[in-house]
Amino acid sequence: xxxxxxxxxxxxxxxxxxxxxxxxxxVTSASAxxxxxxxxxxxxxxxxxxxxxxxxxxxxxxxxxxxxVRPDPSGxxxxxxxxxxxxxxxxxxxxxxxxxxxxxxxxPFNAEVVKWNIEWDQNPKNxxxxxxxxxxxxxxxxxxxxxxxxxxxxxxxxxxxxxxxLMLPPKHFQRVGRQGFSGDVVGTGPxxxxxxxxxxxxxxxxxxxxxGKRFQITGFEFRMLPEASTRVAxxxxxxxxxxxxxxxxSVDQLRAAGLKVMxxxxxxxxxxxxxxxxxxxxxxKNRLVRQAINYAVDKDAxxxxxxxxxxxRLEGQLVGPDGxxxxxxxxxxxxxxxxxxxxxxxxxxxxxFKVKMSGTNGRYPGDRALSLxxxxxxxxxxxxxxxxxxxxNTWLDRYLNQKLxxxxxxxxxxxxxxDHTYASTHFSYxxxxxxxxxxxxxxxxxxxxxxxxxxxxxxxxxxxxxxxxEQAPVLFLHQIPxxxxxxSRVKEVTFQADYTMNxxxxxxxx
Numbered sequence: 001x002x003x004x005x006x007x008x009x010x011x012x013x014x015x016x017x018x019x020x021x022x023x024x025x026x027v028t029s030a031s032a033x034x035x036x037x038x039x040x041x042x043x044x045x046x047x048x049x050x051x052x053x054x055x056x057x058x059x060x061x062x063x064x065x066x067x068x069v070r071p072d073p074s075g076x077x078x079x080x081x082x083x084x085x086x087x088x089x090x091x092x093x094x095x096x097x098x099x100x101x102x103x104x105x106x107x108p109f110n111a112e113v114v115k116w117n118i119e120w121d122q123n124p125k126n127x128x129x130x131x132x133x134x135x136x137x138x139x140x141x142x143x144x145x146x147x148x149x150x151x152x153x154x155x156x157x158x159x160x161x162x163x164x165x166l167m168l169p170p171k172h173f174q175r176v177g178r179q180g181f182s183g184d185v186v187g188t189g190p191x192x193x194x195x196x197x198x199x200x201x202x203x204x205x206x207x208x209x210x211x212g213k214r215f216q217i218t219g220f221e222f223r224m225l226p227e228a229s230t231r232v233a234x235x236x237x238x239x240x241x242x243x244x245x246x247x248x249x250s251v252d253q254l255r256a257a258g259l260k261v262m263x264x265x266x267x268x269x270x271x272x273x274x275x276x277x278x279x280x281x282x283x284x285k286n287r288l289v290r291q292a293i294n295y296a297v298d299k300d301a302x303x304x305x306x307x308x309x310x311x312x313r314l315e316g317q318l319v320g321p322d323g324x325x326x327x328x329x330x331x332x333x334x335x336x337x338x339x340x341x342x343x344x345x346x347x348x349x350x351x352x353f354k355v356k357m358s359g360t361n362g363r364y365p366g367d368r369a370l371s372l373x374x375x376x377x378x379x380x381x382x383x384x385x386x387x388x389x390x391x392x393n394t395w396l397d398r399y400l401n402q403k404l405x406x407x408x409x410x411x412x413x414x415x416x417x418x419d420h421t422y423a424s425t426h427f428s429y430x431x432x433x434x435x436x437x438x439x440x441x442x443x444x445x446x447x448x449x450x451x452x453x454x455x456x457x458x459x460x461x462x463x464x465x466x467x468x469x470e471q472a473p474v475l476f477l478h479q480i481p482x483x484x485x486x487x488s489r490v491k492e493v494t495f496q497a498d499y500t501m502n503x504x505x506x507x508x509x510x
Contacts, residue, residue: 075418248308325420
């Protein structure tokens, strides 16, 4: 037996190993402290950024992938993988590309990559963003780091539309296919995916070979927690550091628990589509009926009761005042059930009609309660509403396959470009899944789309806004509020109108 206090001689090699092991433990601990755990109501079904148009997925996609341009906080395009852009003539834009950029797998980024991606996205079978690049006639490779994008006619919002086109590595993507890509995700962004389980979790780590400024956050874990109450509980219990899309009624509780709560107006207009040609029923083809539906619903009561006053009412337009093309000359439909009944009678539906409606549960903040409220308002003016509440990914499947009901909810993005055209494209001749068919609408849409002069384009958009309000192809509700709770261990993180996080100065404490 060794006497108490007797010195123990440790071989030098073993001591060295102990020191190395201790250092590894310290590094691992420090690394874990700079991994942010984030709770979402939904995460992507797969990690091809062309497959899901939801703004809610942008915080994940934009950490891994990049485009030629991205939005600044006001929505204006700033170069990313493009170093500069210029207009050569009314139908030709030239982009000079950043040199030395490589995808996570080492595949080089160059002009041929840009050409492949835009042409790939122009096919609606490949991308939900096909309408964004439909006006492009050709992508010409000038040299390895220069491309000319030629459009069919003047295309004023081209830079904004290109924000949606995130660059994929052509060789890798063609080799593994869309399904295989989710198991071997490759982008050019500051983070790379290390694990992905659909409807469960996405994990990522910092890309050590990133071409640009690297952030202090070393990784992310995005968890899918569909119930808002579960996200509230998780951030309070410190199981996650950040929780997205929280209910307004939880704000006081979260602040009392020492959490930072940040409400942000998102560039997303919450509406119910009323006149998509592939799903609508006969009564909804009547403009008077669509106007009646807008008069029937009390938007202000919904904003006060269901969003805690944090939402911003849509003034009969597809954008809020933070979107280019907004006008204060167009105002919201007031709540007037009597006017709604009178219009239904004038349209020949004095006793109402039966209609199926698709709402959602967990896709948008407070969407379940909102869907129930809208259905009840419509019943009060005589409509026989059959409401279905769809989970987030069920809604997406039906949306992509055009199998939603005659009236259906959508958060209509005008993010990231914060531009009216980004939302109104869905209702125009440019869209492959048109929400509305109207010759006058198309005429006004083309007028603004081809106006390269900013003042002329604003005037054309104001005309389009007034006509859209009159035709009422949607039930206008509100600009979606994003409520985020952040742990006190996370410093200097802010949230932008396109759902993304600004990580430039973000740090963490243990």
